[in-house]
Amino acid sequence: MREIFRAACLAVATLLLPVAGTAAAAGPPPAPPALSPTQGPGTVAALALPRPTGPLAVGRDTLHLVDQHRRDPWVPTVARELMVDIYYPARPATGTPARYATAEEIRAYLAALGLADALPVQALADTRIASRAGALPLPGRRPLVLLSPGLGVGRRSLTGLAEDLASRGLVAATVDHAYESVATVFPGGRxxxxxxxxxxxxDADFAAASRGRAADLSFVLDSLTGAHPAWRDAAVIDPARVAAVGHSLGGSAAASLLLHDRRVRAGVDLDGTLGEPLGAGGFGGRAFLLFGATADHPGATPAAGDGAAKNPAAAAGDGASRGGGAVKADGAAQEDDDPTWAQAWAHLGPPRLWLDVDGADHFSFTDDPVLADQIPLPAAVPPAPAPAGALTGRQALAITRAYVGAFVERWLCGRAQPLLDAPSRAFPQVRVVGRDPQPGPGAGVTRRR
Structure with a gap:
């Protein structure tokens, strides 16, 4: 399937063979836009993620979790281990500046693409972020969002999104799944x-990996909300308000988690092929957002009468209706590169929403394009023209933050979110593929009984 090829380009693409189903037609894996080999490793200005959009300061704690009741699916001789970063609303000016990533993790990430000598490893590792390690949390009971990254990439790739969620008043937990990133540093320097x-x-391997990650996320939820929580400030988490968000394989894991853990009230898949089929019951009335790149779903067409919605641009006669599917230059309909979304849409049932983003690619939902935009080309290398309509890294992160934040706030906090109900002048790149009638401002609140 296409997801395997996408993930492979972040690790050892040449070692993965074409598999059955959609994989055989997927072609060679695309290189992530953040890692152009023309970008030199020379001295660069300090890199930084954009400041979070919410009003609150952000703290971060890091946990090493070991599930003694599960063997690791890739190395069965050891227990399953996870590294987790917890982002939370914090008291300003407490704690110390948090680190984006270790040089070892960045170097391995670049080396997997043959670019360790082409990009500034230390500058990337030292990227400035808003979080402060060990900061004092603000009081209150807050929703929890679990975040799972793509295969090979690691939790640092979702830092910009996690910080933004925390700045809006939620707790966000990014997870590194052992042996599923090109390098994750564990305690003791392992x-x-x-x-x-x-x-x-x-395909069976991929489905198993999706279920395995879902079990990881359930374990993280247990560890944060159980009788003996692993995080010292876990009392701020409201266990009745939990969502799961993931990119790529992590997006499939978010869907698998909703299938297997009723505690999770909402989910978001960021451009990830789905590994487990949905039955007729879908997620049993729990909200789900499919949020992807238009280029990855060029022929996406939800079934008639199934919540299909046209992009407002179609009303102007430009032929851009996502409800009607995309067409090639010769007028022929394009095939959907990832049919698992259309298949799932038919079974999701409300509340559900499917959005695609023009000018985005598979990695636009991560930090990588933001960092790439800040790394200058060597003087001897002329800049390559960007594809027409391509998003900048800042635009992509702003879109991801706005729509993911609005979706989880609607369903975990019951806040009105006009952004989800109508086209946005601020984000004209976002197209509606399918939606159901949206609820009033109080819908989606999970109350204790």
Whole structure:
């Protein structure tokens, strides 16, 4: 399937073979836009993620979790381990500046693409972020959002989104799944590599990985909300208001989590192929957002009468209706590169929403394009023209933050979110593929009984 090829380009693409289903037609994996080999490793200005959009300061704590009741699916001789960063609303000016990533993790990430000597490893590792380690949390009971990254990439790739959620008053937990990123540093200096990148070869492997990550996320939820929580400030988490968000394989894991854990009230898939089929009951009335790149779903067409909605641009006669599917230059209909979304849409049931983003690619929902935009080209290398309509890194992160934040706030906090109900002048790149009638401002609140 296409998801395996996308993930492979972040690790050991040449070791993955074409598999059955959509994978065989997917073609070679695209290189992530953040890692152009023309960008030199010379001295660069300090890199930084954009400041979070919410009003609150952000704290971060890091947890090492070990599930003694599960063997690791990739290395069965050891227990399943996770590294988790907890982002939370914090008292201003407490704690110390948090680190974006270790140099070892960045170097391995670049080396997987043959670019360790082409990009500034230390500058990327030292990217300035808003979080402060060990900051004092603000009081209150807050929703929890679990975030799972793409295969091979690691939790640092969702830092910009996690910080923004925390600045809006939520707790966000980004998860590194052992042996599923090209390098994750564990306590004691152990660096685990991406065994999964070598071994994931079939649709069945991918489905198993999605279920395995769902079990990881359930374990994180247990560890944060159980009788003996692993996080010292876990009392701020409201266990009745939990959502899951993921990119790529992590997006599939978010869907799998809703299938297997009724505690999770809403989910978001950021451009990830779905590994597990949905039955007729979907998620049993729990909200789900499919949020992807238009280029990855060029022929996406929800079934008639199934919540299909046209993009407002179609009313102007430009033929851009997503409800009607995209067309090639010769007038022929394009095939959807990832049919798992259309298949799932038919079973989701309300509340559901499907949005695609013009000018986005698979990595636009991560930090990588933001960082790439800040790395100058060597003087001897002329800049390559950007594809027409391509998003900048800042635009992509702003869109991701705005729509994911609005979706989880609607369903975990019951706040009105006009952004989800009508086209946005601020984000004209966002197209509606399918939606159901949206609820009033009080809908989606989960109350204790």
């Amino acid at each position: 660096t685990l590599t991406c065994v999964a990148c070598d071994r994931m070869r079939t």
